Amino acid sequence: MENLIYVLFFCMVIPFCMMLIIVPKGAKMNTAYIIVGITICLFISEVNSIFMNALPLNMFDFTTTVSPITEELIKYIPIIFFIYVLSDDKDKVIGIAFAEGVGFSVLENIFITVQNISAVSPTWALARGISSALVHSVTCLIMGLGFLTIKKKKKLIAPGILSLWSLAVIYHAIFNSLIQSKYNAFGIALPLLTFLPEAIIIFRDRKKNNKKNADNKIAEKI
Amino acid sequence: MDRQLIAEIFTSALGIIGLIFGFFRMNTKKMPLYFTMILLSEFTGTLVYLFRVVYKICSGSEPLTFNVSAFAVMGSFLFLFFANYGEMDMLADDKSKALKKYRIIPLIIVLAFVITDIAVFAGQNINLFEKIIFLVTIFVIMLAAYYNMKHLIIPDVEGGIIKAMRGYNFVALLYEILSVAIIFTQVLGDSYLRLAITPIIGLCLLIMVIIADREVEKWKT
Numbered sequence: 001m002e003n004l005i006y007v008l009f010f011c012m013v014i015p016f017c018m019m020l021i022i023v024p025k026g027a028k029m030n031t032a033y034i035i036v037g038i039t040i041c042l043f044i045s046e047v048n049s050i051f052m053n054a055l056p057l058n059m060f061d062f063t064t065t066v067s068p069i070t071e072e073l074i075k076y077i078p079i080i081f082f083i084y085v086l087s088d089d090k091d092k093v094i095g096i097a098f099a100e101g102v103g104f105s106v107l108e109n110i111f112i113t114v115q116n117i118s119a120v121s122p123t124w125a126l127a128r129g130i131s132s133a134l135v136h137s138v139t140c141l142i143m144g145l146g147f148l149t150i151k152k153k154k155k156l157i158a159p160g161i162l163s164l165w166s167l168a169v170i171y172h173a174i175f176n177s178l179i180q181s182k183y184n185a186f187g188i189a190l191p192l193l194t195f196l197p198e199a200i201i202i203f204r205d206r207k208k209n210n211k212k213n214a215d216n217k218i219a220e221k222i
Numbered sequence: 223m224d225r226q227l228i229a230e231i232f233t234s235a236l237g238i239i240g241l242i243f244g245f246f247r248m249n250t251k252k253m254p255l256y257f258t259m260i261l262l263s264e265f266t267g268t269l270v271y272l273f274r275v276v277y278k279i280c281s282g283s284e285p286l287t288f289n290v291s292a293f294a295v296m297g298s299f300l301f302l303f304f305a306n307y308g309e310m311d312m313l314a315d316d317k318s319k320a321l322k323k324y325r326i327i328p329l330i331i332v333l334a335f336v337i338t339d340i341a342v343f344a345g346q347n348i349n350l351f352e353k354i355i356f357l358v359t360i361f362v363i364m365l366a367a368y369y370n371m372k373h374l375i376i377p378d379v380e381g382g383i384i385k386a387m388r389g390y391n392f393v394a395l396l397y398e399i400l401s402v403a404i405i406f407t408q409v410l411g412d413s414y415l416r417l418a419i420t421p422i423i424g425l426c427l428l429i430m431v432i433i434a435d436r437e438v439e440k441w442k443t
Contacts, residue, residue, distance in 0.1 A: 058280055065289050156308040159300040166297025170269040173290040174276050181280035197245055
């Protein structure tokens with residue numbers, strides 16, 4: 001089916017759009033960024049198919065050389081937009097970055113599943129669900145939190161953006177190499193191993209901030 | 223298993239050790255942004271070699287001449303540039319005339335890179351796209367090397383933060399010189415020199431984080 005990805009796209013985006021109307025204000029942005037992630041996935045599938053036809057590369061070389069570059073580049077733009085235009089609150093950035101990565105991986109996973117329906121199994125789906133969602137979310141988190149840090153140094157924004165993007169690209173390329181090989185167990189482990197330290201740092205910072213806020217409230221009361 | 227792959231595995235392993243060390247240090251103590259940038263540079267630099275290892279093992283062949291690691295090399299040095307230019311230089315250099323010579327002397331390293339570039343690239347039959355990628359990468363390394371060299375020779379400021387970072391700046395400069403040399407070995411096709419340089423880069427990646435951590439500690443004392 002030629003327009004399969006568009007069919008899947010509408011099936012997923014329309015319910016999320018309806019959800020966007022009804023959810024409370026606090027959850028709107030995360031829902032919107034899930035939609036952004038899904039839309040980016042659709043857009044990238046078109047961009048990648050153009051490159052795929054134009055470049056004389058096999059699937060392995062393409063997914064380790066070209067697709068990480070295009071995917072990370074386009075995924076980065078909405079995050080930069082959010083931080084610059086909407087909010088530079090760390091918790092909000094974490095939320096939208098993760099939502100974008102999840103949205104992206106959901107459409108990507110469903111598309112791959114439908115295309116290979118005879119070959120997939122629940123175990124495959126479980127592994128794919130964990131690894132793909134985490135790899136896209138981790139790269140979005142790296143770029144989002146990194147950009148939040150470098151944003152303070154105005155004259156260094158360009159090199160900062162480029163270096164964070166390159167970090168996300170090579171991380172994604174390593175994942176793509178592993179997941180397509182016989183060492184795909186390492187491919188599943190890689191995003192888990194990188195997500196855990198990130199999660200630890202985020203939880204630790206959140207705990208510190210909560211304690212700080214509580215102390216401030218007590219001080220105000222006194 | 224070919225010897226270059228073993229060297230790259232060794233380099234990746236050292237890089238990962240450095241990364242874990244840096245992560246634990248950041249998790250146990252509040253570290254300045256300067257250290258974070260050095261750690262990110264080390265992380266990206268490690269991923270360059272890890273990508274090469276993974277690609278070779280998974281596909282059984284050498285990565286394409288143009289691959290994502292070219293961007294990651296640039297990224298690694300842009301983080302170092304960010305650290306020194308963005309974080310330290312405004313403290314080290316007040317733009318006074320007295321420090322003019324310290325702004326000029328580091329240009330020697332830039333000049334050395336340019337001359338070696340011309341000598342290596344002249345007469346080599348490589349395609350234009352690859353040449354551009356190599357030259358842009360070397361340019362980024364030059365930017366980082368200029369500031370590492372400058373902070374190696376510039377007089378100390380109050381608080382001793384510049385003097386405290388001399389060791390790190392020296393190792394970072396070595397990492398930059400060796401990274402340029404590895405590009406030259408790619409251009410010249412000198413596999414023996416490449417084999418010799420690769421593990422030293424791994425050592426630089428590891429030592430860079432350890433020294434930076436120790437020297438940043440001196441800021442607090």
